[in-house]
Amino acid sequence: SQTIHQWPATLVQPVGSPLSLECTVEGTSNPNLYWYRQAAGRGLQLLFYSVGIGQISSEVPQNLSASRPQDRQFILSSKKLLLSDSGFYLCAWSVPASGANVLTFGAGSRLTVL
Amino acid sequence: GDSVTQMEGPVTLSEEAFLTINCTYTATGYPSLFWYVQYPGEGLQLLLKATKADDKGSNKGFEATYRKETTSFHLEKGSVQVSDSAVYFCALSESGGGSNYKLTFGKGTLLTVNP
Numbered sequence: 001s002q003t004i005h006q007w008p009a010t011l012v013q014p015v016g017s018p019l020s021l022e023c024t025v026e027g028t029s030n031p032n033l034y035w036y037r038q039a040a041g042r043g044l045q046l047l048f049y050s051v052g053i054g055q056i057s058s059e060v061p062q063n064l065s066a067s068r069p070q071d072r073q074f075i076l077s078s079k080k081l082l083l084s085d086s087g088f089y090l091c092a093w094s095v096p097a098s099g100a101n102v103l104t105f106g107a108g109s110r111l112t113v114l
Numbered sequence: 115g116d117s118v119t120q121m122e123g124p125v126t127l128s129e130e131a132f133l134t135i136n137c138t139y140t141a142t143g144y145p146s147l148f149w150y151v152q153y154p155g156e157g158l159q160l161l162l163k164a165t166k167a168d169d170k171g172s173n174k175g176f177e178a179t180y181r182k183e184t185t186s187f188h189l190e191k192g193s194v195q196v197s198d199s200a201v202y203f204c205a206l207s208e209s210g211g212g213s214n215y216k217l218t219f220g221k222g223t224l225l226t227v228n229p
Contacts, residue, residue, distance in 0.1 A: 006157075014218075034216075036219075041222060042221065042223030043203070043219055043222050044158075044203065044215060044216075044219040044222070049216060059216075090157055090158065092158075101146065101207040101216075101217065102160055102163065103146070103158075103160070103217055104160070105157035105158040105159070106157050107151075107156055107157045108156070108157045
């Protein structure tokens with residue numbers, strides 16, 4: 001069966017420090033991968049999605065970047081964190097061209113920038 | 115562009131009460147519609163979906179009917195339980211082409227069920 005792992009689950013970082021959040025998927029090949037951010041009172045915002053290795057689409061201009069070095073690995077990064085980067089980050093995957101595009105989410109990574 | 119509007123809440127109900135969470139959408143094509151649920155401290159889980167007009171999605175006693183004429187996908191449950199306390203997200207995905215890759219979510223509705 002397919003599973004998705006995200007880590008770390010919780011992170012507290014000072015302003016200006018770097019960030020790396022990792023997401024891996026097991027049990028499927030060539031998934032579509034996504035990073036969403038959930039900020040307090042603002043719902044879910046799509047940050048990046050990827051349809052293959054090295055292929056990254058950015059949805060909003062921001063202080064973050066994403067990379068997909070392997071088929072089932074998706075990394076969210078920042079060189080210098082801002083206070084506004086605080087939030088709950090969710091990785092998700094879906095089967096390409098599956099019609100309804102059902103997303104399966106990881107458990108999330110809670111980032112607090114101080 | 116596509117958008118989803120859902121009642122913001124919070125919604126507070128007593129156990130066994132009837133639940134409705136309204137959701138309307140704007141889309142250029144023929145989207146698939148979803149309800150996701152997020153329990154405290156967890157990621158999102160798919161609750162139910164509908165892929166075409168008049169389809170009814172159902173799961174765990176929850177139901178939602180895809181109404182193209184009113185562009186709505188309201189979530190209902192006849193008798194809520196304390197364990198249903200969570201945040202509920204309505205979402206859509208456009209069918210076909212490059213836009214099939216993304217879901218657009220509403221802002222979420224916090225439901226609290228008291229015993």
